[in-house]
Amino acid sequence: MNNLIEKIEEHILSGCTHKENRAVGVEIESIIYNKRGERIPVDSKKEFSASDFIHMIDSECKDHHSFVTCSLEPGGQVEWASKPAFTIHELNHELNGVKKAVESVCSEMELTVVDLGLDPIYTPDDIKLINQKKYQLMHKRFTLSGHHGPWMMRNTASVQVNIDLLDKQDAEECGFIAECISPFAAMLFSNAPFKENQPVGFENMRYQIWEDTDPSRCGHFIDHGITSMSGLLTQYSSYILEVPVIFTTPDKQNEAGYFDGTINEWLNDLNEKNELTDEDIKVALHQIFTHNRFKKVLEIRTADRPPHGYELAPVAFWIGLMEKGKVRESLLESLTRWTETERIEMNQKAYTFDISRDGPMDKSILHWLEWFAEIAYEGLNVRASRLNIQTEKTYIEPLINNIFSNGIFSLQFQDKFSKQNKSVKDFILSKAYHD
Numbered sequence: 001m002n003n004l005i006e007k008i009e010e011h012i013l014s015g016c017t018h019k020e021n022r023a024v025g026v027e028i029e030s031i032i033y034n035k036r037g038e039r040i041p042v043d044s045k046k047e048f049s050a051s052d053f054i055h056m057i058d059s060e061c062k063d064h065h066s067f068v069t070c071s072l073e074p075g076g077q078v079e080w081a082s083k084p085a086f087t088i089h090e091l092n093h094e095l096n097g098v099k100k101a102v103e104s105v106c107s108e109m110e111l112t113v114v115d116l117g118l119d120p121i122y123t124p125d126d127i128k129l130i131n132q133k134k135y136q137l138m139h140k141r142f143t144l145s146g147h148h149g150p151w152m153m154r155n156t157a158s159v160q161v162n163i164d165l166l167d168k169q170d171a172e173e174c175g176f177i178a179e180c181i182s183p184f185a186a187m188l189f190s191n192a193p194f195k196e197n198q199p200v201g202f203e204n205m206r207y208q209i210w211e212d213t214d215p216s217r218c219g220h221f222i223d224h225g226i227t228s229m230s231g232l233l234t235q236y237s238s239y240i241l242e243v244p245v246i247f248t249t250p251d252k253q254n255e256a257g258y259f260d261g262t263i264n265e266w267l268n269d270l271n272e273k274n275e276l277t278d279e280d281i282k283v284a285l286h287q288i289f290t291h292n293r294f295k296k297v298l299e300i301r302t303a304d305r306p307p308h309g310y311e312l313a314p315v316a317f318w319i320g321l322m323e324k325g326k327v328r329e330s331l332l333e334s335l336t337r338w339t340e341t342e343r344i345e346m347n348q349k350a351y352t353f354d355i356s357r358d359g360p361m362d363k364s365i366l367h368w369l370e371w372f373a374e375i376a377y378e379g380l381n382v383r384a385s386r387l388n389i390q391t392e393k394t395y396i397e398p399l400i401n402n403i404f405s406n407g408i409f410s411l412q413f414q415d416k417f418s419k420q421n422k423s424v425k426d427f428i429l430s431k432a433y434h435d
Contacts, residue, residue, distance in 0.1 A: 004267050008237035009168075011281040015296025016165050022322070023084040023164040025297070026091055026315050029077045029157035029305055031119055035110035037425040039122055042076035042130045048109055050076035056109075060101035068098050074135045075127040075154030084164070088315055088392040095311060112429055117157055117206040117304025120194035120424050124150035134256040137247045145214035152213045156206050157305035159189070159314045162297040163322055168233060171298065173332065174322050175236070176229035178292040179221045180335045180343060181321065182302040183350035184369055186291070188403065189303035189314055190353065193413040193433070197424045200410065202352045206304050210291070211351075217243050218289045220347050227340055229332075233294070240288050241267070249283045263287070306399070307409060307434065316396035320376030320383070327379040337361065353408050373400045 032040045032053060043051045054070050057078075061068040069081045080098050085091045106113060114120070119127075129139055135153065142149020165171040192205040210218055221227075226235040241264035248257035248266060259266045263284045270276040285295050291302050303314035321331060342360040349357060355365040377393055384391045406412050413433040417424070420432055427433065 004241060004264065004271065005234060005237045007267075007271075007276070008240065008281055008285070009233055011278060011285070012233065012237070012294045012296060013165065013168055013171065014278075016167055016171075018086075018164055018166070020166065020324075021086055022166060022319075023086055024088070024091070024315060024319050025082045025084045025162040026312065027079055027081045027160040027162070028095075028311050029073055029079045029159070031077050031114040031116070031155075031157050031305075033112045033114055033429065035112075035429075037112075037121070037429050039119065039127055040076060040111065041128055042072060042074075048111075050078060053078060053105060053109075053111070056105045057098070057101045060104055061097065068094075068101065070098075072130060073153075073157075074130050074138070075124075076130065077157050084162075087387060087389050088312055088319065088395050089389065091315060092312055092395070112431075113308070114157075114428060115305060115308045116191055116193065116428075118151075118192035118195060118209070119155040120428055121197055122155065123196060124154045127154040129154065132256075134247050134250075137256060137258060141244070141246050142213055145216065146212045146218075148209040148212045149214060151209045156192075156209060158206065158301060159303040159305060159311065161300045161303070161315050161318045162295075163300065163318060164297055166324075170324070171294070172229050172232040173328065174298050175221070175232050175292060175294065177321055177328075177331060177335065178298060178300050178318070179226075180338060181372060182220065182291045182300070183347045184359075184365065184372060185300075185302040185314070185317065186350045187353060187355065187365070187408065188317075188369055189306060191304040191306055191409045191413075193410040193417070194424050194428075199414040199417060201414070202354060202411070204351055204353060204410070207302070208351055210289070210301075213289065217287060218291075220291055220343075222340065222343055222347070224290070229336065236294055240284060243288065245284075246287050247283070249277075249280050310399045312395040313399040316380060316392050317372075317376050319392070320379035320396070321372065323379030323382050325382060327375060327382055331375055334361075353411060355408075370404070373404075 034040050041049045043049050050072050057068060057070050071079050073079055082091050082094055129135055139153060163174060186204060186207040190204050193199060195205055224239045226232060226239060243263050245259040245261060245263055245266050248259050250256050267276060267280060267284060270280055293299050300318050306313055338360040346359050357365055359365040359368050376396060380392045416433055417427050
């Protein structure tokens with residue numbers, strides 16, 4: 001097993017290619033409705049589908065000589081994945097090009113981008129799963145491992161921030177920062193106000209869904225015995241080996257395979273045959289769905305899909321917090337003083353939105369949210385000076401100001417809904433929650 005742990009660490013750290021100039025990327029998922037307020041199907045020969053949407057976006061971008069990478073999630077959610085960039089301004093430029101293409105297609109086909117983290121109307125039973133063996137195997141696993149796997153696959157949308165790692169120490173520090181702050185981010189960026197045509201109240205629904213999808217591969221690092229910053233990468237690489245395999249590396253026809261056993265048993269079998277490849281390790285790492293996970297980058301997965309205009313706020317939040325130097329030293333000085341009990345309790349408190357409750361060190365959740373915002377701003381100021389760019393605070397500050405003044409988006413939108421005599425469907429289609 002030690003040999004496999006080393007190989008997994010080597011794979012993760014092989015992404016450390018940019019030295020001190022850290023690149024960042026983002027993946028933004030969106031749910032799409034047609035003019036009748038129905039989810040567009042993932043694929044269909046009878047009606048406009050998510051696959052058709054992808055093709056039209058690709059064509060629009062080619063017409064404008066711009067690059068775009070869009071793909072489909074299991075329930076037909078559309079995901080845009082950026083190129084790695086060294087500033088958020090570069091990401092914003094790319095995102096604006098994609099938005100123009102999306103707006104053009106939506107106008108032509110009478111579609112609505114539902115910029116929420118959870119489908120407000122439909123259940124998993126209403127959504128056809130994409131016809132790919134990989135996702136069929138995931139569905140089979142998740143129907144047995146937890147209560148909300150089908151909801152996660154078909155009905156959620158998020159923003160995933162991919163942060164370059166500089167070296168092993170940096171990987172462990174960034175991973176620990178993300179681990180400690182993720183429950184706060186899950187509250188700050190919560191944007192799932194409705195479920196099955198009903199307001200959810202103070203429930204943090206997408207976070208709850210991910211927490212109850214598959215205990216062996218979801219949740220927080222601490223749930224799997226990964227408790228300390230020192231040795232975190234080795235602990236993580238060891239942990240994933242005990243997780244059951246869902247699918248194996250696709251064959252030449254791009255069909256995923258099946259293995260009945262743990263990741264350790266699968267990779268060890270390949271290793272003993274001298275057939276283990278970098279791609280196999282990549283596939284193994286992609287079967288871990290903790291709120292933060294290591295690939296060749298650190299992927300931070302705690303943010304719901306934000307409202308239109310705030311899509312890059314999670315990127316600015318996390319890249320500001322990850323800035324090295326005095327910013328990180330100040331952050332880690334506090335985080336390393338939290339007890340394991342405090343961290344576990346905070347992860348559980350993120351199930352709901354009461355930010356007046358105490359968090360770690362007997363300080364309120366609101367106190368910590370405000371402090372993290374200040375630290376993120378400070379980190380972004382340091383970045384602007386170091387990179388000689390205009391400040392990137394413009395991508396996070398409006399969201400922070402809005403939420404601290406008006407409350408978390410999930411609660412804001414439920415409040416607006418309660419004041420209008422509309423069904424949830426009409427409320428969503430009219431974009432009344434943005435008024």
